[in-house]
Amino acid sequence: MRALSWHGKHDIRCESVPDPQIEHPRDAVIRVTSCAICGSDLHLYDNFIPGMTPGDVMGHECMGEVVEVGPESRHALKVGDRVVIPFTISCGACPQCLRGNFSVCERSNRNASLAQKAFGRTTAGLFGYTQLTGGYQGGQAEYIRVPFADKTHVKVPSNLSDEKLLFLSDILPTGWQAAVQLGIEETDTVAVWGCGPVGQFAIRSAVLLGAKQVIAIDRVPERLEMAAAGGAIPINFEVESVMERIDALTDGKGPEKCIDAVGLEAHVSGHIDSMYDRAKQAVMAESDRIHALREIIYLIRPAGTISMPGVYGGLADKVPLGALMNKGITVRTGQTHTQRWTDDLLRRIEEGQIDPTFVITHVADLADGPALYETFRDKKDGCVKVVLKP
Amino acid sequence: MRYEPQGSPRRGHPDRETDRLARGLGLFSLALGLAEIAAPRAVARSVGLSGREGYVRACGAREVATGIALLAADDPMPWMWGRVVGDAVDLGLLASALDEGPQRRERAGLAMGAVAAVTLLDFAVAKTLSAEDRRPARPLKDYRRRRGFPRPPEAMRGEAREMAGVY
Numbered sequence: 319m320r321a322l323s324w325h326g327k328h329d330i331r332c333e334s335v336p337d338p339q340i341e342h343p344r345d346a347v348i349r350v351t352s353c354a355i356c357g358s359d360l361h362l363y364d365n366f367i368p369g370m371t372p373g374d375v376m377g378h379e380c381m382g383e384v385v386e387v388g389p390e391s392r393h394a395l396k397v398g399d400r401v402v403i404p405f406t407i408s409c410g411a412c413p414q415c416l417r418g419n420f421s422v423c424e425r426s427n428r429n430a431s432l433a434q435k436a437f438g439r440t441t442a443g444l445f446g447y448t449q450l451t452g453g454y455q456g457g458q459a460e461y462i463r464v465p466f467a468d469k470t471h472v473k474v475p476s477n478l479s480d481e482k483l484l485f486l487s488d489i490l491p492t493g494w495q496a497a498v499q500l501g502i503e504e505t506d507t508v509a510v511w512g513c514g515p516v517g518q519f520a521i522r523s524a525v526l527l528g529a530k531q532v533i534a535i536d537r538v539p540e541r542l543e544m545a546a547a548g549g550a551i552p553i554n555f556e557v558e559s560v561m562e563r564i565d566a567l568t569d570g571k572g573p574e575k576c577i578d579a580v581g582l583e584a585h586v587s588g589h590i591d592s593m594y595d596r597a598k599q600a601v602m603a604e605s606d607r608i609h610a611l612r613e614i615i616y617l618i619r620p621a622g623t624i625s626m627p628g629v630y631g632g633l634a635d636k637v638p639l640g641a642l643m644n645k646g647i648t649v650r651t652g653q654t655h656t657q658r659w660t661d662d663l664l665r666r667i668e669e670g671q672i673d674p675t676f677v678i679t680h681v682a683d684l685a686d687g688p689a690l691y692e693t694f695r696d697k698k699d700g701c702v703k704v705v706l707k708p
Numbered sequence: 709m710r711y712e713p714q715g716s717p718r719r720g721h722p723d724r725e726t727d728r729l730a731r732g733l734g735l736f737s738l739a740l741g742l743a744e745i746a747a748p749r750a751v752a753r754s755v756g757l758s759g760r761e762g763y764v765r766a767c768g769a770r771e772v773a774t775g776i777a778l779l780a781a782d783d784p785m786p787w788m789w790g791r792v793v794g795d796a797v798d799l800g801l802l803a804s805a806l807d808e809g810p811q812r813r814e815r816a817g818l819a820m821g822a823v824a825a826v827t828l829l830d831f832a833v834a835k836t837l838s839a840e841d842r843r844p845a846r847p848l849k850d851y852r853r854r855r856g857f858p859r860p861p862e863a864m865r866g867e868a869r870e871m872a873g874v875y
């Protein structure tokens with residue numbers, strides 16, 4: 319089959335790879351009809367996260383049609399079902415899954431020992447996202463093998479387009495969880511750093527959840543305009559002072575709730591010591607990335623809450639812990655517990671409350687994927703979200 | 709502040725370095741101008757222009773004006789060209805001292821070297837600023853209608869309030 323595979327820094331190729339097969343009785347194989355490139359994929363494209371092997375298939379946002387089901391998943395899936403695949407692989411039965419903490423499933427990461435070395439404990443397996451989270455092949459391909467398939471899928475109706483449903487796999491629930499976990503009250507100002515796809519959905523979620531005002535911070539003008547279209551007050555941090563604007567909008571008190579949808583690209587390997595070194599390195603190389611988090615800790619109102627969907631990989635230097643502690647800030651983080659939100663969000667899409675297609679700026683054949691990685695990373699051609707058709 | 713030109717990979721983003729350089733040259737103008745106004749005699753003597761204190765004071769006034777403008781203006785570009793013109797005037801004035809005896813020639817020559825070096829910097833900064841854009845990055849595409857909601861955001865506010873904080 320054709321797939322986008324990783325061959326090193328800035329080297330993604332559309333090439334022929336072996337077809338995936340059922341390897342375990344709970345697996346299913348899906349024929350991918352649409353897939354997308356995520357900000358998280360850029361961390362791999364830029365080679366900030368090791369643990370990719372040349373030839374690994376990229377991608378964790380995909381949907382399609384079930385073509386094969388292992389015997390232990392047949393109670394939940396049948397050939398021909400139309401499904402969106404959550405990027406978090408979840409067993410559905412471990413203590414974490416039972417609590418709805420799907421992104422920290424205790425069973426789905428087949429390389430749990432690697433994750434334990436890095437994080438102390440393991441988190442869930444993820445598609446197309448390095449050996450650390452299981453080394454599962456990704457969905458930017460014609461077919462994908464889905465482990466724990468009876469629990470790792472969202473059945474979707476046939477009357478809605480792929481474009482409306484695809485983002486249930488990641489960025490819609492991610493923006494949603496980022497806002498829900500803030501506990502937004504009617505009087506709250508929510509400030510969102512980063513107007514990439516995740517930030518865009520976080521903004522719309524904060525509006526739906528009833529925030530008094532939503533502020534969006536980025537430096538890419540068309541992304542800021544898209545944020546404003548969704549109800550946010552845009553601040554271009556390269557043109558104006560974020561602090562002055564935020565002070566003016568919050569009577570000098572700061573937003574009660576902040577979302578970091580920027581993230582930090584840090585290196586994680588199997589060993590704690592190399593993780594530390596590499597993370598430090600990454601922080602130096604990307605010092606303006608943690609800058610967003612520092613700015614949040616500084617500007618947020620005391621007793622406020624920070625939500626961090628932005629991906630961080632390892633360790634960071636110079637985190638203003640004094641401000642964080644003395645101001646009584648709550649921090650909520652996490653890879654998204656995708657399956658926790660998908661039923662509710664699917665209903666909202668069906669009812670028309672939210673139409674996720676607004677974020678799509680590029681639709682192309684899988685073969686154009688390698689070039690579009692670059693377009694997306696460099697924000698060329700007004701690129702916000704790329705959808706690929708295998 | 710000016711913004712990087714269309715061809716630059718940072719198109720539309722502010723060029724803080726050149727801007728800072730221009731403001732620094734403004735500060736330099738101001739300091740030099742004040743010295744020329746406060747101590748025209750000493751300045752004139754050190755650059756071989758004794759007896760032309762009037763000119764020195766006039767140059768001082770020009771420097772102070774340019775300096776203030778460079779520090780205060782939104783867009784330093786025209787004032788940087790002002791500095792380049794001023795440099796040329798200074799060079800002409802100093803050149804006139806070259807054939808007025810060996811001591812004056814030496815002092816004027818040294819001063820001309822220094823002014824020439826500053827002129828090169830002024831010219832480079834003025835040219836860079838001219839190549840840049842006066843307006844920040846404009847949107848590459850028009851996404852102002854991509855709201856993602858069936859109705860304007862104001863009408864959608866709180867539609868999912870029952871979910872706030874269910875986490």
Ligand SMILES: NC(=O)c1ccc[n+]([C@@H]2O[C@H](COP(=O)([O-])OP(=O)(O)OC[C@H]3O[C@@H](n4cnc5c(N)ncnc54)[C@H](O)[C@@H]3O)[C@@H](O)[C@H]2O)c1
Pocket residue numbers: 356357358359360361488489492511512513514515516517535536537538541555579580581582606607609610626627628629630652653654
């Ligand atoms: N938690 C999860 O489950 C999850 C899921 C998907 C993506 N993510 C992460 O979310 C982050 C954003 O993803 P995306 O797809 O939107 O990526 P993206 O790269 O398109 O968006 C990042 C945005 O942040 C902006 N930015 C950079 N520095 C900034 C600063 N100092 N202040 C404000 N804005 C700044 C960039 O201009 C860009 O628009 C990434 O780190 C990604 O890995 C997390």
Ligand SMILES: [Zn+2]
Pocket residue numbers: 356357358359378379405488489
């Ligand atoms: Zn993603």
Ligand SMILES: [Zn+2]
Pocket residue numbers: 408409410411412413414415416422423424425426
């Ligand atoms: Zn589990």
